[in-house]
Amino acid sequence: MVTDVLRALWAEPRPANPPARIPRDWALVAVLTIWSVAEAVLRDGLAPLPLVLVAALVIIAPLLWRRTHPLGAVVLCFGALTVVDLVRIGAGSGGGLLMSTGAALVLAYTLFRWGAGREAVIGLGVILVWLAVTTVADPTSLADAVGAYAFFLFSAALGAAIRFHAGARIRDIDEAKTREREQIARELHDTVAHHVSGIAIQAQAGRAVAASDPERAVEALVTIEDAATRALLEMRAMVGVLRASQDAEFAPQPSVADLERLTSGAEARPHVQVTLSGELEDLSPAVGAAIYRLAQESITNARRHARHATRVTVVVVGHAEGVRLTVDDDGAPSTADGGIAGYGLVGMQERTTLLGGTFHAGPTADRGWRVQATLPRTWTAR
Incomplete structure (x- = not known):
């Protein structure tokens, strides 16, 4: 079952037209930057300052292009955090990272909201690797470790849920537009059929009187020309309008x-x-x-x-x-x-x-x- 879910997720395309940087992104980056600087200055018990600043930078900077390049932002952020934690483990340095590291949850959400299926799978793997490494760098209880995994998985699930809801709404809107186009096509079809029937009747009448009354035949041709012009205008209305196969309605269209x-x-x-x-x-x-x-x-x-x-x-x-x-x-x-x-x-x-x-x-x-x-x-x- 897990294999089927991953296979379906892998084939999921990226949502169309993700928004580029918006004012909320700049505001979020500004708030996190101020928060990180203040925390680095005022808080005790942190890891060495260079590592702390690098960790803050690789979390905050990718937030600006997280919608258009979700996988790149996740790989840059969590890949760099993994390297930072490996350095902490190798150097045996104590202390933790800034609390602003929690902003990485936004990238987990964005990955599943705006990333393609394969991007989401790859990015999730990068996040899980970092979680395993950071658990070693900052030893915690089993409950805290499970809570950390749960937070990131919940963030990813939230992004996937909002993505599904947005996709369903877009499909519903497209279906509503299609139904309206089908209704228009049916009405235009009935109108054109009416004009063509009139053309056929006038043509028969004109042929019947052509020899005995040429003037009436000319009048029939004028009527045919007018009906054909109207029919052509209505026929052009059907260009680009999709129509599903369905029973025709023979009642006159309302006006x-x-x-x-x-x-x-x-x-x-x-x-x-x-x-x-x-x-x-x-x-x-x-x-x-x-x-x-x-x-x-x-x-x-x-x-x-x-x-x-x-x-x-x-x-x-x-x-x-x-x-x-x-x-x-x-x-x-x-x-x-x-x-x-x-x-x-x-x-x-x-x-x-x-x-x-x-x-x-x-x-x-x-x-x-x-x-x-x-x-x-x-x-x-x-």
Whole structure:
């Protein structure tokens, strides 16, 4: 079983895009440096000062690149500490190292948080070797030795757990985006199929009257040209959109005109009110379906998560350049974070971005939650 775990860990890739040095790293290095200097000056019973300073240096310095080079930082730190302890054993010098040596726990955590699988295995071996050597250099009771191993193993396990959680969240977000892309692909497929069916009918009609009524045949060709142009624009919408194999839905796709279906009876809570204004004719079918889906998801979120909400207002305003959707509720949101945290919001943002629009969701200044999306009237793929 241990062999299987090590084999699986060895093949684990490094997490994508680890952050480079951040202000917290510099602050940590600054605090540890001041602490080490003060401890070296004030504390008695330490090992020779050169060894103490070397040990502090090899622990503190690698913290600055521990995320981007986790194995290198661990090998430098614990390899140098092993050499320092071997020198202490060979010279028979007494005294201990600085308490800031405990900062090496951060490197054990970082190794399993940001390192590749083989880096984690190699680095863990280096850490275990140092633990064995330092136990000889600083003889302790069995309980203290077991505690030291437990601290480092716990730090490594914590890094692995946070890594797994972050990876699972990224996968969930990717799945939410994929589902939204599949929904868009299905809607676009139905729209293009509608245009192509119209082209086929007009072509048949034009051929039937071409000999007896050339003018009607020309009109049919004009209609075919317009339908083909629309179909081409919608077909371009499918570029880059992945679609999983699934049964097709044959019901017409919803549009802005169908938003009234989202309102509830007078007894339902929260009550949904829909207001349409401006230029809402001749919207791209993909844009019309997106407005409906965004409003539908926003109302669903309000009913699930807005505490004590009594009203949800849906306002759609069309203008010459595009259309704006605003959904407000008067409930207390379950979170004060205005970011894209929920997977439903991830899908809404993905749909809006694919259609060339902008999206924002967050708490309002007074009370409640607002979802706002702006889409162009005719869509161009990004």
